[in-house]
Amino acid sequence: MMRDSLPLLLRAARGESVDRPPVWMMRQAGRYMKVYRDLRDRHPSFRERSENPDLSYEISMQPFEAFQPDGVILFSDILTPLPGMGIDFDIVESKGPVIQDPIRQQSQVKALKALEPKESMHFVGEVLGRLRQSVGNRAAVLGFVGAPWTLAAYVVEGKSSKNYAVIKAMAFQEPELLHSLLNHFAESIAAYLRYQIDSGAQVVQMFDSWAGQLSPIDFDIFAAPYQKKVVDLVKSTHPDTPMILYISGSAGVLERMGQTGVDIVSLDWTVDMSDGCSRLPNHVGVQGNVDPGLLFGTPEAIRNRIVDTVIKAKGRRHILNLGHGILPGTPEENARVFFEAGKDVQNLINAAT
Ligand code: CP3
Numbered sequence: 001m002m003r004d005s006l007p008l009l010l011r012a013a014r015g016e017s018v019d020r021p022p023v024w025m026m027r028q029a030g031r032y033m034k035v036y037r038d039l040r041d042r043h044p045s046f047r048e049r050s051e052n053p054d055l056s057y058e059i060s061m062q063p064f065e066a067f068q069p070d071g072v073i074l075f076s077d078i079l080t081p082l083p084g085m086g087i088d089f090d091i092v093e094s095k096g097p098v099i100q101d102p103i104r105q106q107s108q109v110k111a112l113k114a115l116e117p118k119e120s121m122h123f124v125g126e127v128l129g130r131l132r133q134s135v136g137n138r139a140a141v142l143g144f145v146g147a148p149w150t151l152a153a154y155v156v157e158g159k160s161s162k163n164y165a166v167i168k169a170m171a172f173q174e175p176e177l178l179h180s181l182l183n184h185f186a187e188s189i190a191a192y193l194r195y196q197i198d199s200g201a202q203v204v205q206m207f208d209s210w211a212g213q214l215s216p217i218d219f220d221i222f223a224a225p226y227q228k229k230v231v232d233l234v235k236s237t238h239p240d241t242p243m244i245l246y247i248s249g250s251a252g253v254l255e256r257m258g259q260t261g262v263d264i265v266s267l268d269w270t271v272d273m274s275d276g277c278s279r280l281p282n283h284v285g286v287q288g289n290v291d292p293g294l295l296f297g298t299p300e301a302i303r304n305r306i307v308d309t310v311i312k313a314k315g316r317r318h319i320l321n322l323g324h325g326i327l328p329g330t331p332e333e334n335a336r337v338f339f340e341a342g343k344d345v346q347n348l349i350n351a352a353t
Pocket residue numbers: 025026027028029030031040046073074075076077078079091092093094095096097144160207209248324325
């Protein structure tokens with residue numbers, strides 16, 4: 001009885017048998033929603049929207065109020081912990097993240113502070129606690145972090161990058177410098193995840209968004225060991241919190257993702273769900289895989305793809321999601337179709353077969 005009352009997403013992520021896959025969306029709060037754009041007009045600074053606990057809470061709840069997804073993700077950014085380590089950043093409209101003083105030398109790495117989440121990230125703890133209180137068992141509260149490689153890509157490049165030339169120059173000229181930065185991030189990010197879980201996050205996702213830019217041989221040196229370090233540190237103190245790993249462009253490293261110790265691998269849309277499942281061990285669950293571009297299609301196209309995805313993931317622990325964040329400009333009605341079809345998927349499957 002007690003177990004049944006826990007949120008569906010949490011039960012599914014733990015591998016319990018459930019009636020349907022839970023559904024949420026990466027970037028489910030954000031620019032495609034009019035309520036978000038209106039709030040952004042009143043509060044144009046991204047740092048304010050994500051670091052003022054009232055605003056972060058309000059934005060986190062916007063998609064829950066509109067669509068009742070099975071997961072509510074903290075509104076924040078993977079870069080939010082950087083100032084607590086001594087790295088300033090901003091997010092500039094139509095340009096993306098900007099690091100004023102990119103990290104290029106050992107002296108800068110030495111000067112970094114170990115993250116003390118209770119001190120520098122108190123707003124996050126406050127928002128997670130409020131989210132848990134508000135949604136109760138109607139949804140699971142999700143926390144998240146960026147993985148060391150992806151954080152390093154931003155702080156070394158100084159901004160979003162097309163070809164990652166600066167961090168690759170560092171990787172292939174001064175690997176010890178990069179390793180010391182990655183190690184610093186791994187320890188601080190693990191501390192941050194523990195803080196999120198202690199504050200109310202029930203499932204956590206690690207985004208190594210740009211690790212798919214590495215050849216597998218380099219992924220094994222610069223990305224995987226640090227993903228694993230974060231997972232091992234968090235699992236050593238919080239073994240019951242399910243962990244999800246997402247990488248964009250991950251088709252070449254899927255098997256490796258399954259070996260990091262995470263509970264669930266989040267697939268992008270360039271791999272078929274059947275192939276993805278056959279390339280991962282049975283005890284590892286799957287999430288994602290629906291092309292965010294489908295939400296520019298017809299309701300019928302969206303429903304058909306959800307049916308296809310859910311049928312192919314049958315027999316696995318499965319969380320229905322997109323293969324990357326929902327795109328700006330997506331019609332809100334199509335986001336609604338995605339959530340509703342996800343909740344009604346068993347009827348859709350029965351009708352289709
Ligand atoms: O999923 C959610 O609803 C939670 C919110 C969330 C944001 N960023 C809010 C945000 C999450 C989970 C992130 C993670 C994040 N941030 C990642 C990993 C996920 C991924 O997409 O691979 C990365 C790589 C970042 C870095 C970052 N922050 C980028 C590339 C951008 C977009 C720049 C742009 O203009 O398109 C941001 C800014 C950002 N973070 C926005 C949002 C809603 C858009 C800016 C805005 O709303 O003003």
